[in-house]
Amino acid sequence: xxxxxxLQHTDNRPELAQFDRYPTxxxxxxxxxxxxxxTVWGTVDSKELASFDADGFVIVEGLLTPAEVAExxxxxxxxxxxxxxRDDDRLxxxxxxxxxxxxxxxxxxxAAIAELVREERVLGLARQVLGSEVxxxxxxxxxMPGFRGxxxxxxxxxxxxxxxxxxxxxxxxxxxxxxxxxxxxxGSLMVMPxxxxxxxxxxxxxxxxxxxxxLQEQExxxxxxxxxxxxxxxxxxxxxxxxxxxxxxxxxxxxxGSSNNITPFxxxxxxxxxxxxENTLVEPFAAPSPRPGYIGSREFTPLSA
Numbered sequence: 001x002x003x004x005x006x007l008q009h010t011d012n013r014p015e016l017a018q019f020d021r022y023p024t025x026x027x028x029x030x031x032x033x034x035x036x037x038x039t040v041w042g043t044v045d046s047k048e049l050a051s052f053d054a055d056g057f058v059i060v061e062g063l064l065t066p067a068e069v070a071e072x073x074x075x076x077x078x079x080x081x082x083x084x085x086r087d088d089d090r091l092x093x094x095x096x097x098x099x100x101x102x103x104x105x106x107x108x109x110x111a112a113i114a115e116l117v118r119e120e121r122v123l124g125l126a127r128q129v130l131g132s133e134v135x136x137x138x139x140x141x142x143x144m145p146g147f148r149g150x151x152x153x154x155x156x157x158x159x160x161x162x163x164x165x166x167x168x169x170x171x172x173x174x175x176x177x178x179x180x181x182x183x184x185x186x187g188s189l190m191v192m193p194x195x196x197x198x199x200x201x202x203x204x205x206x207x208x209x210x211x212x213x214x215l216q217e218q219e220x221x222x223x224x225x226x227x228x229x230x231x232x233x234x235x236x237x238x239x240x241x242x243x244x245x246x247x248x249x250x251x252x253x254x255x256x257g258s259s260n261n262i263t264p265f266x267x268x269x270x271x272x273x274x275x276x277x278e279n280t281l282v283e284p285f286a287a288p289s290p291r292p293g294y295i296g297s298r299e300f301t302p303l304s305a
Contacts, residue, residue, distance in 0.1 A: 020285050021033070021036065021169075022158075022159075022162050022169075022170075022199050022201075022285075023201055023285075023286075024159055024162065024163050024199075024201045024202050024221070024285070024286055025163050025202060025203070025204055025205055025206055025220070025221065025286035025287075026201055026202070026203055027203070027205075028203075029201075029203065029224075030201040031201075032198050032199065032200055032201070032227075032230075033198070033199040033200075033201065034197065034198060034199075035170065035196070035197045035198065035199055035253065037169050037170055037171065039052065039053045039056060039129075039196060039197070039251055040052060040053045040128075040129055040131070041129065041130050041131030041132065041171060041276070042127065042128050042129060042130060042131025042132070043128070043131070044128050044129070045128065046124075046125075046128060048060055049125065049128060049129065049249075052129060052249070052251075054193075054194065055193040055194060056191075056193065056194060056195065056196030056197070056250060056251040056253070056254040057191055057193070057196075057248060057249060057250035057251065057254055058248075058249050058250075059240060059242065059246060059247070059248055059249075060125070060246065060247040060248075060249060061242065061243075061245075061246050062243075062245055062246065063121065063122070063177060063245060063246065063247040064177060064244075064245040064247075065245065066244075066245065068245070069179055069244045069245045071112065072112065072113070072116075072177075072179055072270065073179045073180075073244075073268070075110050075112050075113065076103075076106075076141045076143075076179065076268060076270070079103050079106065079109060079110065079141065080100045080103065080141075080143060085103065085109075089292065089294070090103055090104040090105050090109070090294050091103050091104075092104070094148075094150055099143070099145055099148075100143050101142070101143060101150070102140045102141065102142050102143070103140060103141045104138070104139070104140045104294045104295055105139060105140070105294040106139050106140055106141050106270070107136055107139040107272070108139075108294075113139070113270060116270075117136060117139070117272055117303060118303055118304065118305050119305065120305050122175065122272070123274075123303055123305060125173075125175065125249050126173050126175070126249075126274035129173050129249070130171055130172070130173060130274065130275075130276040130279075131276075132276045132277050132278050133276075133277040133302035133303070134274040134275060134276055134277060134302065134303055135274070135275060135277060135280075135297070135299070135300055135301055135302055135303060136272065136273065136274065136275075136297060136303065137161070137165075137167070137172060137273040137274065137275035137281075137296060137297055138271075138272075138273040138295060138296060138297065139270075139271065139272050139273065140270075140271045141268065141269070141270055141271070142176075142268060142269050142271055143266070143268050144186070144187050144258075144261045144266060144267040144268065145261070145266050146186075146261060146263055146264045146265055146266045147261070147262060147263070147264065148260075148261075148262070149186075149187055149260060149261030149266065149267065150260055151187050151257065151258040151259045151260045151261070152256075152257050152258050153222050153257050154222065154223060154228050154255055154256070154257035155221065155222050155223070155255070155256070155257060156195075156199070156200060156223075156252070156253050156254065156255055156256075157172075157174060157252050157253075157254075157273075158170045158172070158199070158252040158253040159199070159200065159202055159221055159253075160221050161252065161296060162285050162286075163202075163206060163221060163284060163285055163286035163287055164206060164210065164211065164221075164284050164286070164287040164290070164291050164296070165281055165284060165290060165291055165295075165296030166281040166282040166283050166284045166285060166290060166296075167252075167275065167279065167281055167296075168279055168281075168282060169279050170196070170199075170251065170252045170253040171252075171275070171276040171278065171279040172252040172273060172274060172275040172276065172279065173249055173250065173251060173252060173273070173274050174248075174249070174250055174252065174271065174272065174273050174274075175247055175248070175249050175271070175272045175273075175274070176189065176240070176247060176248045176250070176269045176270075176271050177245075177246075177247045177269055177270040177271075177272070178240075178242065178243075178244050178245065178246050178247065178248075178267075178269050179244055179268045179269055179270065180244050180265070180266055180267050180268050180269075181242070181243055181244050181265070182240055182241045182242055182246070182267060183241060183263070183265060184239055184241055185263050185265075186261045186263045186265040186266075186267050187258045187259050187260060187261035187267055188239055188240050188241050188258065188267065189239070189240040189248065189256055189257075189258050190237050190238070190239050190240075190256060190257055190258060190259075191237070191238050191239070191240065191248075191250065191254055191255070191256045192231055192232060192235040192236065192237055192238075192254070192255040192256070193235055193236060193238055194234075194235045195231050195234075195235045195253075195254055195255040196250075196251040196252075196253045196254040196255075197253075198231065198234075198253075198255075199253060200223045200227050200231070200255070202220070202221050202222060202223060203224070204220040204221070205220075205286075206220060206221070206284075206286055206287040206288065207220075208288050208289070210287065211291045211292070211295055223255070228255075231255055235255075252273075274303075277300065277302050280300045281296065281298055281300075
């Protein structure tokens with residue numbers, strides 16, 4: 001495995017040299033890196049998580065009840081229509097349609113979501129996989145309206161969190177909770193089972209405040225078409241479909257993406273990222289400065305039920 005040395009600095013004092021085991025945002029193409037870190041850091045004692053290590057994801061059916069789906073759907077509708085958030089940086093709009101695409105830091109904006117992230121049925125999943133206490137690295141609501149909803153190109157979240165936030169290792173998991181039915185036709189998430197074991201270095205350098213563009217449409221920090229062809233041939237592609245209330249728990253390095261939604265059926269989800277307390281952020285590995293805290297939190301407070 002290739003390594004690149006970097007220096008961490010605190011108050012302008014150099015510390016011991018550390019090694020970047022996942023170099024990215026490079027000037028020339030580089031080979032894929034086979035992951036040395038575990039996928040499951042703890043002890044999985046739940047049958048529903050049995051395939052997580054091999055696949056890098058699991059689908060949790062019925063995480064929310066129909067009544068809770070209705071409650072949270074009303075909550076995210078309230079947030080999307082809140083005039084006080086219209087000039088808030090945490091609200092991201094579609095580049096073409098000017099419609100709400102995402103709202104970040106929703107566990108700070110919604111008391112109901114703040115309570116949800118601490119419930120054992122949610123928090124317990126992350127603790128089992130990560131084998132430690134955890135905190136919220138990022139929370140958001142994603143909206144994909146009908147007819148003109150824009151998808152997300154293939155990417156590994158860890159590549160961005162490593163490059164731009166300073167997350168040292170892929171010891172983080174995401175939980176996407178569906179608030180609408182996910183069909184194969186309405187832009188539901190596609191994943192490559194097993195791709196979490198392969199890190200794909202990306203090309204390009206990270207401009208200052210890159211997040212302002214990338215949250216609308218990411219062009220830096222994405223794999224090449226050749227990368228995607230190689231990975232899809234090796235791992236195949238699956239899709240997260242199912243009823244509202246189901247959830248997808250997936251590894252931070254899992255390759256995933258979604259297509260545009262040209263159907264009348266909207267898609268929305270609550271998206272929670274849990275990072276291990278033993279994997280807290282350092283300086284970015286491939287960006288001039290860290291992204292704002294509402295995108296990559298630097299408040300390392302462990303969650304408790």
